[in-house]
Amino acid sequence: MSETVKVIKEKLLNVTTMEDPFVKLCEKDERKGVQTALIQTKRRLKKAEHLLERFEMMSxxxxxxxxxxxxxxxxxxxxxxxxxxxxxxxxxxxxxxxxxxxxxxxxxxxxxxxxxxxxxxxxxxxxxxxxxxxxxxxxxxxxxxxxxxxxxxxxxxxxxxxxxxxxxxxxxxxxxxxxxxxxxxxxxxxxxxxxxxxxxxxxxxxxxxxxFDNTYPGYGFATNAGYGTKEHLIHLKEAGITPIHRKSFEPIKSMVNKEN
Known part of the structure; x- marks a missing residue:
């Protein structure tokens, strides 16, 4: 083909099936860049097919x-x-x-x-x-x-x-x-x-x-969403319980009982 590899890559982005005549033309092009683009196109279409199958299943x-x-x-x-x-x-x-x-x-x-x-x-x-x-x-x-x-x-x-x-x-x-x-x-x-x-x-x-991370810094709420990560547990031990901690959950429950 006379097109540059760049142009071919751009055209392949619009391909929706490997049976497309343009794909068949590209398969005859021995340039490494074109063959790499074909592999990427195949992966993209395979992923799209998988997503569509899952979408149908989930519907x-x-x-x-x-x-x-x-x-x-x-x-x-x-x-x-x-x-x-x-x-x-x-x-x-x-x-x-x-x-x-x-x-x-x-x-x-x-x-x-x-x-x-x-x-x-x-x-x-x-x-x-x-x-x-x-x-x-x-x-x-x-x-x-x-x-x-x-x-x-x-x-x-x-x-x-x-x-x-x-x-x-x-x-x-x-x-x-x-x-x-x-x-x-x-x-x-x-x-x-x-x-x-x-x-x-x-x-x-x-x-x-x-x-809450802005209100109670140090616990890592912005990244751990309140789960008991190492960072969270260390700061909990050092700085104590906040108003948003669940007092019926361990180790907070034991900390509350100890304070009482």
Missing amino acids: RFEKKYHKAGFEYIAGIDEVGRGPLAGPVVACSIVLPKDFSVSLVEVNDSKQLSLAKREELFDKIMDEALAVGIGIKSETVIDSVNIYEATKLAMIDSINELGIKPDYLLIDAMTLPVDIPQDNIIKGDANSISIACASIIAKVTRDRMMFE
Whole structure:
């Protein structure tokens, strides 16, 4: 071919299948730069294919219940059951029936980088019909236990949606509400709605913990989100308990008992 390697690389970025006639032409080009670009194109398309397959798999519950006649299906997830400090945050989200492949990169929030979560946060908020957030503080967690506090946060998130869902997809939990629901094990990896909820909840809570890091410096809340990292535990021992620490969680519980 007469085109430069640079031009060929740019054209390959627009290729959507390895069966494209342009790809066939490139395969006959012996230049190393062109062959490297072909390998990169193949990897890109393979990744895109994998993402689309996962997207279809993660959409099966939503499609199933829409087909059954349910209009507003809410995916529900929480973040923050394990940390030593900070609230538990839940999110309920209702996606439109025709939610787009702009969400193809959505996955369990724990599998995504900070930058990717922030990017997807905006896409999800643009796509969603309704989003509700429920937050239960360390005080509530200490009062009723983390499991019950999580339920309360999830129920609050449903009530904050603005529209009443007629079906719930919940990550590994059953809620005492008068709405039909499906308890999905590893829901954030199996349902697009639950995965979206997990991302919104994660970003929301991380932003809160970043602010707490300014209020209570030294514990590393901006990076550890309140989990018991080495940095966190060392500073906890040196500087003591903050108002956002969960007094029903160890080692804070023992520290409180020792003080009393």
